[in-house]
Amino acid sequence: MLTERQLLILETIIDDFIHTAHPIGSRAISTKESINLSAATVRNVMADLEELDLLEKTHSSSGRIPSEKGYRYYVDHVISPTIKEREINIIKNIIQDNIIEFEHIVQLSAEVLSQLTNYTTIILGPNEVDATLKQIQLITLSSQTAVAILVTSTGHVEHKSIPIPKGIDVSDFEKMVNILNDRLVGVPIVNLAHTLKTEVYELMKKHIKEYKLMYEYIKSVIRYDEQAKLYVGGQSNILIQPEFKDVDKIYEFFTMLEDEAEIIKLLANQHDGLKVTIGNENEIEAIKNFTLITSTYKLGMNQLGTIALLGPTRMEYRKVITLLKSLSNEMTDLLYLTLNK
């Protein structure tokens, strides 16, 4: 357990470093209003904190910077969320003024969040595992092309244009749509293929001429795109941070962001609530120099998605955590309001 003095100095150093990105010396701390100690005394405390692995030096005679453990301590013990009403209101207003389209809200939130924080925002869109099929439609555009549209109970719309194989009679299409709507509506998205095989196939045999061909066709239609919607906002913000002087680092960062599969994996596994992962605590190699803060937003009992902020370990934790918490609450409320009443 740290003494009060140690805690005060640790906090002051981290706060300072978060804003300057330069190592903090003992003199700079001792001149602070809140601290009535000489530089020498501060040096002693700093040495203690270094002994505890909460601070580091970049070289033998440099000032101190926080270690990852230091940040962790700071996040766990020091931060008392000071709510910045102004910024939260910005988000509230923007969201409420734009109740138009669900996915639009998510995107917008990402942008606003990124602007307010100057970090990169990643939003993993609604996870549809619990959704059921609300309606399915096949619309023929020409004798050779059709558009398939699937609507889920959560209001998500999936569509594909697919060429109609030769041999399938257009008149069979309507029959088919009726059968599908009769049998598949209400079925969980993830079970569609299975239900098609067990329940619908026999029916098709009776009513559809080229039922084998049609079956293969429908199978490809309902193959639900597992791929979650990913939205990344404010990528360029990361370039403002002074730790990105190096083009190699920038390249690494952007390449990482382009690997959607990896990011989805990263975000999909987050548990409920807010989580801060600092530096090497991250499992993915490419972001071991970053801090990732994730927060989930929900609809009723079903987890829907994840909002994340990605920035240097030197992050404005206080501000960011407050904002993120408030945003995911706001979105949860809003989605609940929009979709569930």
Place this chain on the structure above:
Amino acid sequence: MLTERQLLILETIIDDFIHTAHPIGSRAISTKESINLSAATVRNVMADLEELDLLEKTHSSSGRIPSEKGYRYYVDHVISPTIKEREINIIKNIIQDNIIEFEHIVQLSAEVLSQLTNYTTIILGPNEVDATLKQIQLITLSSQTAVAILVTSTGHVEHKSIPIPKGIDVSDFEKMVNILNDRLVGVPIVNLAHTLKTEVYELMKKHIKEYKLMYEYIKSVIRYDEQAKLYVGGQSNILIQPEFKDVDKIYEFFTMLEDEAEIIKLLANQHDGLKVTIGNENEIEAIKNFTLITSTYKLGMNQLGTIALLGPTRMEYRKVITLLKSLSNEMTDLLYLTLNK
């Protein structure tokens, strides 16, 4: 008009510079197999080409680099598209193996193009000005929320989730959908609002209880999102280019890419066919250091979209132009095949 020798040397210098990004000296040119001249002679020719503003020096005793005018000359006079079958086949195969969803094809093409060229690809999706409404649907998710789905004749699907205002009777919804499908199908997308007002409004008066409320509601539904689909691929590729040593430049570039409105403006105004815009020929300040190559792809008579490549003025023009031409042809063919037969 340039002499044959001048042309040869200009071409050789540009070719070289495109790959090395370093100023080219006279000796380097004279040792080339294709050139049987001494360095001194080459120097004389180079001085002539500089006089013509086709080459530049970075400082008084440096080698030469192409000027923007030089690139322009190179693009207009020198390039004889040497088709790289291998790369074109890569694109062909990828496109043909994935005839699933129209927008998917566009995205995929952007990715492949970016990988093959190492530049940033921007694709401006289908411009739907000539499309007509194929079908409209309103699906109620709950007593308070509905999803509206619009399908166009080109197979484009637009959807929105919209809260149902209090006062609208759910039973009126079906009537409404019937009226809409009866009267709006076949109407050009851009005229929907007008037709709704002139033709549908009167009908609504007769059949719908809260027709005023419903009218406002439907109006918001059919407000077609003009916003074209923009897809940017391979952003990080630009970082490979040696001219991007400078973080400021990188920042400028990415900020520009994030300004979608600006980019859409840039690409939407392109005429048919392939167009190369070098450096200061670009109207937008932020890309005056870049070359933009655009190519349109079409469906029948209607222009559909624009594919663009953005890279340093030192660009592999030969390769890029060939690829882009072939890709837009390929996409034109494919879309024609998919949507129009």
Place this chain on the structure above:
DNA sequence: ATTAGCACTCGAAAGTAGAGAGTGCTAACA
């Protein structure tokens, strides 16, 4: 326990020197 003083360390910035690539010009050559 706290602080002032001091010698020491290290990195960042500025200055210096030399090497190398390239040019333009002149004079010789085919």
Place this chain on the structure above:
DNA sequence: TGTTAGCACTCTCTACTTTCGAGTGCTAAT
């Protein structure tokens, strides 16, 4: 007359050195 070899000159790039200052740890005094 067009081409080439030779040479002095220019400018950048790199490596090395020097200097400066911020910061530390230790010791001794308060």
